[in-house]
Amino acid sequence: MKLVQHLLDSKGREIISISPDASVLDAIRLMAEKTVGSLLVMQGDKLLGIVTERDYARKVIIKGRSSDSTQVGEIMTSDVYTASSQETVNQCMALMTKRKIRHLPVVDEDSVSGMISIGDLVQAIIADQQEEIEHLEHYISG
16 A cells, blocks of 8 residues: 555655745635645744635635635644555545545654645555556466
8 A cells, every 4th residue: 555655756745835924815716826726834844833715714714704804824624644655555544534534644753744635545546446456467367
């Protein structure tokens, strides 16, 4: 089974982050520019939280708050679930399914080393299954 480390090796380890005092509008613009659904909220190298499109919809739009005057730190999720690079894809899938989250920061020794999404995990599982099917077909056909 693939490890998170293998996912990061193939997809990249880019960390897209924003500071807690940035406006929510800046966060949404950055998400749109980078075509991502979440940003890590960081102060320097320290992970403070995560802000997602879901946070924006539920904590700004529905509540009638201003995207320009609301700070990211006011709507971010500060109790962040994380994974280590040595965890398996299945372990991460179980955590994300149980906690109903779509993005998982990868943290090793108190340092953020990347981010994975539910889509990354699904792609990895499909690739593993396809590889297994090919091996079985090869075995069966001789």
